[in-house]
Amino acid sequence: MSELDFASFLNNETEVKNTGLRVTVLGGGSFGTAMANTTVRNGCDTMIWIRDEATAKEINETHINKRYLPDFTLEKELKAVSDIEVAVRDRDIILVAIPSHSFREVLRQIQPYISSQAVVSLTKGIEADTFSFMSDIIQEELPEVPFGVLSGPNLAKEIVAGQPAGTVIASDSELVRNAVQHALHSALFRVFASDDVNGVELGGALKNIYAVAMGMAAAFGVGENTKSMILTRALAEMSRFAVELGANPLTFLGLSGVGDLFATCNSPLSRNYQVGYSLGKGKTLEQATTELGQTAEGINTIIQVRTRSEALGVYMPITCALYEIIFKGAPVNSIAFSMMKNGHRSDVEFILPHQQ
C-alpha cells in the first residue's frame, strides 16, 4: 500500500518498551485486533477476548485473524481468550471493541469482574432505541469505573499496513488518558488527548450521515466548492447538536471531528457514500440497499439523529433533508435548492450568532 515502508524504518530504531500495563481488548473485529496488536508492540501484556473458543484457539495457533485481517500476522505475544472472567479480572485497561447493539450486554457480563480497571470504548455509534452513546452505557452499567472513549479516522487495514495514523482518547480522568496513551501511542499510531468525552464520541457517531450526503452530491457531479460547503455545513450542524449535549465545539477541529469526517467523506467505496450516490441517481432506498447487498449504517443514524434533534429543538437541515428524501420520497434537487435558499447566516455561530 505504501511506497515507503514506514514500519521497517521505525523498527530499526525502536527501543524495547515494557509498559507493564495489562490490557484486554474485548472483541475480535478488525479494529479491536489492530489495537490489541499495537499494545503488544508497545510492551503491554495483552489479551484479546473472542467469544468463540475455536476462533480464539486459531488465533493463538496461527497468529492470524482469518475473518477480519486475513493478510496480517499478529504479534506472537498476543493471547486470545474466550473466558470473559480470565479476560477481565486483574487487568489495568479494558478496551471495548464490541458493536453498539451488543455493547451493553457485554458490559453486564464483565461487571462482576470489574474492580479498578479503566474501561475505554473503541466503538463508534449509537445504541438503537435508547439513543445512548457508548460512554452513556458505560456509566449506566459500570457506574464506578474510570472510563474513556477512543475515536478518530482509523481504518484498521491502514493501521496494520503500517500507515501513520492518529486518534483521540477522551476522558475526564488524566490517569485514564495517560494510561491509554502509554498503551497505544507510537510514532505510527499517535494518540492525542481530550477531556471532551461527548464531543469526541459524537464525531464518530454522526459522521456517517454526511458520507451519505457527500455521495448524493457526487451523483450530481458537484465540484470542490460545493463539497467544501457540505463539509463545513455538516460540521456546523454536528457541533450545534454536540454543544446541546454538553460538548465543546472546538473538539470538531480535531481528529475525532473534522478528521474522521474528512476520511469518511473521502472514501467513495464506503457503504454510506455509495448508498448516497445511488439515492442521488434517483434510486429508492430499497433499490440502493439491494445493490449494495447490505444496510449502510448512516441510514439508521439519520433516523436516530433526526428524532433526537427534533426532541432537542436543534436545527439540523442536512440530516432532516436526507430523511425527507429517503423516507418521504422528496426529490433530491428540490430539497437541495430549498436548503440553498436559506437567507443570510453566520459562518460559525459560536462566534457570531445568526441574525433572526
Place this chain on the structure above:
Amino acid sequence: MSELDFASFLNNETEVKNTGLRVTVLGGGSFGTAMANTTVRNGCDTMIWIRDEATAKEINETHINKRYLPDFTLEKELKAVSDIEVAVRDRDIILVAIPSHSFREVLRQIQPYISSQAVVSLTKGIEADTFSFMSDIIQEELPEVPFGVLSGPNLAKEIVAGQPAGTVIASDSELVRNAVQHALHSALFRVFASDDVNGVELGGALKNIYAVAMGMAAAFGVGENTKSMILTRALAEMSRFAVELGANPLTFLGLSGVGDLFATCNSPLSRNYQVGYSLGKGKTLEQATTELGQTAEGINTIIQVRTRSEALGVYMPITCALYEIIFKGAPVNSIAFSMMKNGHRSDVEFILPHQQ
C-alpha cells in the same frame, strides 16, 4: 461540469432583484470577474475596473473576459472601465481583487476618491517583505474606511459554471457584512458572516502550505488515516498561529478555515499540491518548479510563515519541516519520522492544554 443544471433550475423561480447598491470590483482576474457578474445578477449597478483600456473595451463589446474566463458570457449590464476615478467615486462597495503584490499600490491610487465606500478584500495572501495581510494594508492606506475581507473555497470556474458555493464575509461592521451579503448572496453563492477578520483572512493565506504537505504525503502513497491526521495537524498549527494574531480558533471550523483547506488539499492538479508531490518523489525545488513551469505560491508562504512563527514563538512543525526539506535539503522521510515521534499531545489545545 454538472449533470444537473443548477442555474437553470433556479432561474425559473428567481425573483427580480434590485438592491440599488453601486458596486465596483477592482481587478479583472477570474475571481474578480465572477464576483462582479454575481453582483449584477443580484441587481447591483456594477462596474469592473481593468487597468488595460483595450481589455475593458473588449469586455464591454463581447461580454467575455477572454484571458481569464474565455468560455463564459458575462451579464450585459456589467460595465468595464479603466478610469479608476470613475470606478471608485460615488460607489457603495469597492471589492478589491488585486494580487497581493499590487494591492497596496492600487489602494493608494483610489485613496483620493474614497469618501464613505466600504472596501472589501477578495485577495488571499500575504504581502511580501512586510508580512501584511490585505486587511492590514487597507487599514494602513485607508485608515477611516469601513472594511472587510471575503474568503472561502471559491474556484471561479466552478462559480461561473453555476456550481453551488459558499464564502465568508468578515468585518467588524455589521453594515459592511449586510451590504456584502446583499450584493453577493444567492442560492448558488451563499455568503456567510463572521466578525473575525484575522481568522478568516489567515485561512486563505496559510492553506497553500498544507497543499504542499498533502502533495508530498501523496508521493508516499499514504491512506485516508494519514491524510486526515495531516489535515487536522494543519488546522492545529494554523489556528495556533491565528490565535497569536488575535483570531478565534472556532473560525477554522468554517468555510474560510477547514472549508478552504479541504478544497485546496483535495485538488491534486493545483500547483502547490504538485510541487509537494515532486518534492516527495525526491526532486529538488528547482527541478519541481521547472517541471511545473511556474512557482507555487505555497513555497513563498512557507518562507514567510516560518519567519513570522519564529519571531512570534509559535510552534508550527509542519511549516518548519517543509522549510527544512525544501531549503536545507533534509530528507523527507527522516523529517516525517522525527515529527511523528513527538510525545503525548492534546488533540485540540484550546480545550486541553498540552502537557509539559
